[in-house]
Amino acid sequence: MKAVAYSIKACEKEILVRVNNKKHDITLISNRLTLETIAYAEGKEAVLVFSSDDLSAPVICKLSEMGVKYICTRSTGTDHIDLTEAERLGIKVANISSYSPESIAEHSLALMLALVRNLIPCHNQIMHYDFSLDDLVGTTIRNKTVGIVGFGVTGQALAEILSGFGAKVLVSDIRDVSVKAGKLKAKQVEFHDLLSEADIISFHVPLDDSTRHMVDAKCIRSMKKNVILINVSRGAIFKSQDVYNALQDGWISKIGMDVYEFEHNVFFFDHSHQPIEDKLLKAFIQNSRVLLTPHQAFLTKEALQIIATRTIDHLNRWANCKCRNEACRNVAETGTSEQCNGPADLGSSVSPGALHGSIKS
Numbered sequence: 001m002k003a004v005a006y007s008i009k010a011c012e013k014e015i016l017v018r019v020n021n022k023k024h025d026i027t028l029i030s031n032r033l034t035l036e037t038i039a040y041a042e043g044k045e046a047v048l049v050f051s052s053d054d055l056s057a058p059v060i061c062k063l064s065e066m067g068v069k070y071i072c073t074r075s076t077g078t079d080h081i082d083l084t085e086a087e088r089l090g091i092k093v094a095n096i097s098s099y100s101p102e103s104i105a106e107h108s109l110a111l112m113l114a115l116v117r118n119l120i121p122c123h124n125q126i127m128h129y130d131f132s133l134d135d136l137v138g139t140t141i142r143n144k145t146v147g148i149v150g151f152g153v154t155g156q157a158l159a160e161i162l163s164g165f166g167a168k169v170l171v172s173d174i175r176d177v178s179v180k181a182g183k184l185k186a187k188q189v190e191f192h193d194l195l196s197e198a199d200i201i202s203f204h205v206p207l208d209d210s211t212r213h214m215v216d217a218k219c220i221r222s223m224k225k226n227v228i229l230i231n232v233s234r235g236a237i238f239k240s241q242d243v244y245n246a247l248q249d250g251w252i253s254k255i256g257m258d259v260y261e262f263e264h265n266v267f268f269f270d271h272s273h274q275p276i277e278d279k280l281l282k283a284f285i286q287n288s289r290v291l292l293t294p295h296q297a298f299l300t301k302e303a304l305q306i307i308a309t310r311t312i313d314h315l316n317r318w319a320n321c322k323c324r325n326e327a328c329r330n331v332a333e334t335g336t337s338e339q340c341n342g343p344a345d346l347g348s349s350v351s352p353g354a355l356h357g358s359i360k361s
């Protein structure tokens, strides 16, 4: 099958090429998919994308006009894809769910530990050979109440880790997850009870209409004063300006953010020679009580291997007209040859390798 993979980073390219093993003809480019870069999809049946790519209705419409029949996002979240438009146009969409929940959970924990033990101020001090202790007094996680919002696979992986720390874990979810929670020594509670009781809150919900800006000024005032917030799900779960204001007025004590509401065009690119213009992002970065990472919770060797393998699996199924499970998300039931589009081209090889597309958006 002929495909183009957008937003390919050097660190994932080698694994994808190895897993593909010359089976599909995949053009790898570092550019984000936008209307400006859509021409790379000309003549392809599938596009492989990431959460930073633009798959809004106009882009999907254009892809359809160009003959693209399949979209596979190398992410769990699908909030960057207009699924309704894809379905309307008969484009099949696949995502990669549950690829390595512990990668995301461990990153949440890494942010949590770094914040409660003041590792960033400590590192800054040490760089100046200041080995004093007075500003580095931390707290334990043991006996603290940690709230997990969204108890899917990454939330559960975090609960499992935290039970080993001796934390009291509260979870909230729109589904009844009380039995699963109980098995992991956690307790399901109402969202507002979690907010009022937790010392630390970690967010693990998908971004949709029900979760966009779920953390705004009103929500923050329901939290304990001096709460620590961790966001490893999607930036727009936080209403960023409200969160920053609450950090400034001291209601929020510290924040660990792997995602940021306005991260597109900034995260995943080296801006060291091209200053960023987003004043709010700069303010977060410059605040010593904020630990920001550039959407890297997923970025482990283990996760990259699984993401690459399952991406190629999706192409295999589509090429063989065997749509199943998430590979046929927009298809009513199990795919049939009628639902697949055209014969497979299994004899082609990976395009001559090197990343191309030098535009940095």
Ligand code: NAD
Pocket (backbone or CB within 6 Å): 076, 077, 078, 097, 098, 101, 104, 149, 150, 151, 152, 153, 154, 155, 172, 173, 174, 175, 204, 205, 206, 207, 210, 211, 232, 233, 234, 258, 259, 295, 296, 297, 298, 299
């Ligand atoms: P999941 O689908 O397994 O779990 C999501 C959970 O959130 C479900 O249990 C669902 O019922 C619950 N939920 C949905 N809406 C809710 C609401 N309004 N209130 C409370 N709970 C709600 O997903 P996951 O694999 O745990 O991942 C969660 C999200 O994390 C993904 O959707 C993705 O956006 C993000 N993510 C980020 C990274 C990263 O690198 N930072 C990596 C993977 C996933």
